[in-house]
Amino acid sequence: MVRTLPGFKEAIIADYGYAVEYSFIHHTEITPALRLRRTENVFVAGQMCGTSGYEEAAAQGLLAGANAARAGKGEKLLIPLRSNSYLGVMIDDIVSKGTDEPYRLFSSRAENRLHLRQDNADRRLYEFGKSIGVLSERKSILLEGNINEAVKIEKVLDKSVIEGCQAALWCRRPGAEAERLVELIPELASFNKDIIFSIMLDEKYSGYIRRSLKRDESRRRASSVSLSSIPSYMEIKEICWEAREVLEIAKPQTLADAGRIPGIRPTDLEGLLLYLAGKRSTWNSSSKKGTER
């Protein structure tokens, strides 16, 4: 192909400059705080986590660096939420699913992408940014001002009525625009137009966002079901053979982790719950027998 290019008819490739294969650390060795499981204080980011791309490496580097500093100070390590940031989506994908090929973060990987918008990034990530200590005092003051303004706009929309309908609900109508909203509610004229637009989008997508948050809630509940008491999946009759083999290799920490493994179906998750429930009742009855004796 190279020789078909003008001027390259005689070209000889001495060495390929771009290696598309590289070594990386297996995902089961990396915690969601980007610490290597077998160490106390080694944090990793970027290509060695199996990702490709400047942005992926930079975002992980930010978190790994912040968590390394927190570990040094004896502070709790931070984990970004999948429901609240693309960084959370990426890290959750890396540590729970792993990667067969260099991973790039697409917006389609996020279930909650109507919430993960550019216009609300300040409001979404202010608390997290503050907790990892990456916000300057000047930036903090600016963002707090924007967040207060957003709350005030929401209050105005809640109490105002447009064409016989609550203004917040009016924002959900097709064709509802920020300029028109400000014309209809002059009280909004003194507020920042970008923040008004952002709050309108919150309203417009509120149904989808609520549904998505509900799904997150059930996922979070599944996260609290620990699978650490399972010594081997190979003997669990409640799940299919393929699932046993996959789980035996992946050794997920929780039911939610198991659910994210490719090939694991909802029926396998139900099977795991049945197995755990059966085991618990066996423990209960044997401990009762123990006290009776």
Ligand SMILES: Cc1cc2nc3c(=O)[nH]c(=O)nc-3n(C[C@H](O)[C@H](O)[C@H](O)COP(=O)(O)OP(=O)(O)OC[C@H]3O[C@@H](n4cnc5c(N)ncnc54)[C@H](O)[C@@H]3O)c2cc1C
């Ligand atoms: C030709 C090419 C083009 C690309 N184009 C794009 C693009 O257009 N857009 C995009 O998003 N991504 C692109 N990428 C991918 C992107 O460059 C990488 O995904 C990203 O740089 C990975 O960052 P990193 O910090 O994980 O690793 P690196 O950037 O590779 O950083 C690792 C660093 O560790 C150092 N190091 C290694 N071993 C040791 C050691 N033993 N001791 C001390 N230091 C060591 C290395 O010298 C290096 O500086 C491209 C990659 C290549 C090769």
